[in-house]
Amino acid sequence: MILTFLDVLVLLGVILGLFLSVLLFSSRSFRSDVHRYFVLVVASLSSILTYVYFEQHFPAVALLELISWEFLFPFAFMMYVLKAIKYPLGSSGKVWWWAAPFLILTLAYFVDFFLGFDLFYWLAGNNLEKLEIMIEVKAFTFLLFSILLVGFSYIRIRRAKGLYKTERRWLELNSLFLLVYLWVWMLGDPITLLFDVTIWNYLLAILAIFLVWVTYRGIHHLNISEQRRQIQRIEVKAVAITAKKEPLEGDHFMATQDIRSPIYQKTADKLQKLNTLMVDEQMYCDPNLTRTMVAEKLNISEGYLSELLGTNLKIGFNDFINKFRVDRAINMFHDRQFHLFSIEAIGFEAGFKSKSVFYTAFKKGYSKNSW
Missing domain, CATH: 1.10.10.60 (Homeodomain-like)
Known part of the structure; x- marks a missing residue:
């Protein structure tokens, strides 16, 4: 198998994203809620990129679809932002209602894999055409759901008080990138028809570059944030x-x-x-x-x-x-x-x-x- 430039770029993004996730999750220095949710965001995007790009070449990658990463990503990002800006909703039990789509779909995927019961096929009345429509509706719902949660996060960042300039810029850049990316992905089919250009590979390449960047900058940013928290905990005269x-x-x-x-x-x-x-x-x-x-x-x-x-x-x-x-x-x-x-x-x-x-x-x- 000859690797193309896009293959190498996607592999680099996936490897760095998963490496960062494992590193931060296992590190004793990064145990705050902010870090955990950041890890979930990176792990979700890395997993989505992996099974979207490599599923056809490596069937085993399909195991990643047992977890509904597409609905975990927007919830994890919203929680990361809410914890970072110390917004009260982040500590409220009500916020977990937004995790319901992820939990329900993940449960459905596990039931299908281990018990052989396909919930979507059953809901479609064993009709393949209806099943395809339901899959399209699910994809569209994921994009709308993600735009809603990321958009809400961006608004809260803009209105947050007491944030340092670098911290606000970091959160805003991530939110804006994800919002633009999600909108472009949603409009992918109309753009393809209008300009007669296939944009999907470009979108995957952009996501890979984003993962490389967020891995590089994320470790530095989280390290500074953790140091500040440790400074605040030190009891001095x-x-x-x-x-x-x-x-x-x-x-x-x-x-x-x-x-x-x-x-x-x-x-x-x-x-x-x-x-x-x-x-x-x-x-x-x-x-x-x-x-x-x-x-x-x-x-x-x-x-x-x-x-x-x-x-x-x-x-x-x-x-x-x-x-x-x-x-x-x-x-x-x-x-x-x-x-x-x-x-x-x-x-x-x-x-x-x-x-x-x-x-x-x-x-x-x-x-x-x-x-």
Whole structure:
């Protein structure tokens, strides 16, 4: 048998997909629900690609059809997203109703294989023409079901709060790719008739490339996510990971204001509250922290907050927040408990949205001690 380029590409996608599934499923480092559902997504797509492409050449591959991978895939992807964004539905018992098609069809396949009772043939009244129609309806239902669940997942990602930039981008890219892919597959027959081009091999090749990419990027992404979870679980003293409690009054402000002045007392009070928000409540750890959120906490306007920082500390809002984040990261670098974690994971945990922003802030030499 001579292997074509498409054969090699599909084999590579399948092998990497299954390898990633086995690796993550057996690894003690990846035991969270998020990782398990990600493994199910990759395993489902790898299995679908395997029996669609290789069933004619290797009859034994038909054993994979004992499990309804086509209905497991959209449910697993939805659960992966819901767990990743911590959406309440992901922990609700009601969500398991969406697994009903997978469970029912898998049970039917096992009954057919072991007992010789073909549920679909029986429902079709032992009529082959009706059976073919039912198979087409099942395929169409799978595509609609998948589009519904993946589309719902994409909407939830867009509306999710508290996600890091890289995490949101990763989830959005996967969702968008799958949505476009499913729609193109659904419109495959009309496209073939309209343009007189067979697109099925191209679609299989694209799915194989996606599996290769998601395997390569997925391991890195999941590794960073797992490191962040481990960092959050480590119990350390507050002084080891927070900025020191230092007064925020700048020298310029102290030298030019009358300490008995009501204006000074009001400003000093706001600065102290700001210090409490940063040091005690660690608001800077929120990657989506905005000037509006801080101003509302202080019961002042955004303009007054900017004036407060600019006049007294000679610093802008973003630089002010990043100083605390870099201080937190530096303290973690100096703590032996965090030596095994990557710089990227520590940067995310300190509140930076992306590694590029963290590196830029770090290179500027931000440290609250230098104010």
